[in-house]
Amino acid sequence: MKTGNLDDTQPVVVNPVDRLDPGDRVGSTIGGRYRLLRVLGQGGMGTVYEAEHVSLAKRLAVKTMRPGMAADPHQASRFMREAQALALLHHPHIVEVFDFGSADGELFLVMELLPGRPLSAWLAALPTSPPIALVASLLDQALDAIEMAHRSGIIHRDLKPDNLFLSDAPGGLRLTLVDFGLAHVDEAIDRVGKLTSTGMIAGTPLYMSPEQCRSLSVSPSSDLYSLGCILTEMLQGTPPFDATSSAELMAQHMF
Incomplete structure (x- = not known):
């Protein structure tokens, strides 16, 4: 049949x-x-x-x-x-x-096999916000990694606590940037410091930059905005914006 x-x-x-x-x-x-x-x-x-x-x-x-x-x-x-x-x-x-x-x-x-856990799990296990000095240390490590990527013409486009991995190391916690699955790779940054537009929305709404929400071209500033959202979450315990839908979240980033 x-x-x-x-x-x-x-x-x-x-x-x-x-x-x-x-x-x-x-x-x-x-x-x-x-x-x-x-x-x-x-x-x-x-x-x-x-x-x-x-x-x-x-x-x-x-x-x-x-x-x-x-x-x-x-x-x-x-x-x-x-x-x-x-x-x-x-x-x-x-x-x-x-x-x-x-x-x-x-x-x-x-x-590389990384021991430890993502920043998201580490934050969730803390009874209170981490000490400012520790936040500053982790932020400095993240900025070092992002600066290196940007110098190489790479925009991560999906910075979030899940993609920042923490491991014990001599002298404190070591932060490692992971998951470049949404990265925008280009041979060179143009004269105005922006990379070619992707023409599509990519990222995680809780941490997306306004230009990503609008599906515009990304630049190093896009990653810095996302890192600012992560910093806010580390300091106050929650991301800067909250909503019941991705569309509402993106609207808050844009307006």
């Missing part, structure tokens, strides 16, 4: 990786050299694993994109953009990338 225009005699081909729960992949190897050890986190686009290089016994973080997402040119381009952006940047407060590849239709990105 046939239904609609589908020929029942033709099998539907589904990539086996798409059917796996992320936890089921623990113990398997990707790219022929990275053994997946445990799930660190997952989202709509894919999963981040703690992994080990099978020859070097080095612990790393491997970010994978689901094959179904990788088949979408826009999503694959976004994943590639993150790899390219990180490959241009070498800074103590920016996560380091080691490898990028494709295996069985699945894109993967290999990065």
